[in-house]
Amino acid sequence: MKQIGIIRCEKNETRCPLTSCLKALDQGREGFQDGDGHELVGVFTCRCPGDGVADMARILKSKGAEQIHFCTCMFAHKDKDGWVEGDGLCPDAARLAGGAARAAGIPCVLGTAHLPKGYRPDIFT
Structure with missing residues (x-):
């Protein structure tokens, strides 16, 4: 079972309890479709500017x-019409994910639930 951490944005923390993200993780769908079972080890809220x-x-x-x-x-x-890539809450999401991957030495993925149509999660190593 793959051990997963989640980082969310402060701009959404009082509007979203991560229900869909946690369901996607539990059910192995959307951003968690890599074929392994998953277990959540923790969640952090990123505060601007990251x-x-x-x-x-x-x-x-x-x-x-x-x-x-x-x-x-x-x-x-x-x-x-649903979720669309771009104009998310964080203009620096890719940079932050890349920096987190380098700092921790583990893959960081852009995507949990509600993936935009045709989007394949970006993985930073």
Whole structure:
């Protein structure tokens, strides 16, 4: 079973309890379709401008995380037809995920639930 950490954005923490992200993780769908079972080891909330994300990634790794997922809302937005890549809550999501991957030495993935149509999760190593 793959041990997973999740990093979310502060701009959504009071509007979203991660219900769909946690269901996707539990059911192995959307951003968690890599074929392995998954177990959550922890969740952090990134605060602008993201200075603490490298430390968060290292802490998640120390708690057993083998991979970290950044929530879809960080890099995509919802419109009338569903989720669309771009204009997410964090203009620096890819940079933060790349930095977190380098700092912790584990893969970081952009995507949890609500993946935009045709989107394949970006994986930073």
